[in-house]
Amino acid sequence: MQTAVKQVRDLAIEQPSSVRVFERFGIDYCCGGRKPLEQVCAEQQISLPQILEKLAEAEQAAPEPVEPWTTRSCADLVEHIVHQCHAPTRTELDRLIALSHKVRNRHGANHPELVQVEDLVQQIADEMGPHMDKEERVLFPYIVSLEQAHQTGAPKPYAFFGSVAYPIAAMMADHDIVGGALASIREHTRHFELPDGACPTYHALYATLADFERLTHRHVHLENNVLFPRAIAFAGTE
Ligand SMILES: [Fe+2]
Ligand SMILES: [Fe+2]
Structure with missing residues (x-):
């Protein structure tokens, strides 16, 4: 599934490095995280392409592959x-x-x-x-x-x-x-x-x-x- 249509909470689970990006942009991945990323970006007037770029960068910059808790x-x-x-x-x-x-x-x-x-x-x-x-x-x-x-x-x-x-x-x-x-x-x-x-x-x-x-x-x-x-x-x- 494409990142943009995934729920924010699922991205936080699957890609732990995404949490830092969500924190930086004030995106709630926790209690209010049951929304697709593209919807959250539209609601908060955040650029979706910019977030996707930051998510990819965060994953590459992660010091070592972080095993998801799941x-x-x-x-x-x-x-x-x-x-x-x-x-x-x-x-x-x-x-x-x-x-x-x-x-x-x-x-x-x-x-x-x-x-x-x-x-x-x-x-x-x-x-x-x-x-x-x-x-x-x-x-x-x-x-x-x-x-x-x-x-x-x-x-x-x-x-x-x-x-x-x-x-x-x-x-x-x-x-x-x-x-x-x-x-x-x-x-x-x-x-x-x-x-x-x-x-x-x-x-x-x-x-x-x-x-x-x-x-x-x-x-x-x-x-x-x-x-x-x-x-x-x-x-x-x-
Ligand atoms: Fe606790
Ligand atoms: Fe608790």
Whole structure:
């Protein structure tokens, strides 16, 4: 299938180097990624030929062929998510809480959007902490055991929550809440545009917010678009 008519989320899965291009152009490959690339370009007034060129360049420039996650085990993917997504999410949220508080205290009077930013950062932290704990303690170990049962032909493991589709739906609803809060931060900060003469802490806050948004989009993409559909396939028609 031609790249232009493929859904953005599928391109992100099949060609991991595309994620950087989508990030650069502000294309949502994550929760809103179920649209063909050509439609997204038309909606966002982005040149389709330019994106196609950048995608080809990104693939050529990739340091080594990156194996798509779809060809690797869920156990490996879970390991990757826990160490490369959850661990930095916890660290960066701690930093963001401190930075947003400090910048709001100093500059909130002149920049009222900083009050909203601090509140939204806290909302994301309140959501993501228990969310990642539930994934690590309950859902991920269950998905790994489902995969093992599938590989060995053993019966599906017992789950107190019934079908794996239920906790997955709950996790995806949490992702939507966090995605919405991140979009609000982007709106309030006018795409992380710093005011003239912003102090270094202000710079650090906006840079950290932009990095955190990228991290969260990758994190949610790996769960919503790769891990969860595979878990549901292993579970079959429960
Ligand atoms: Fe997660
Ligand atoms: Fe999650």
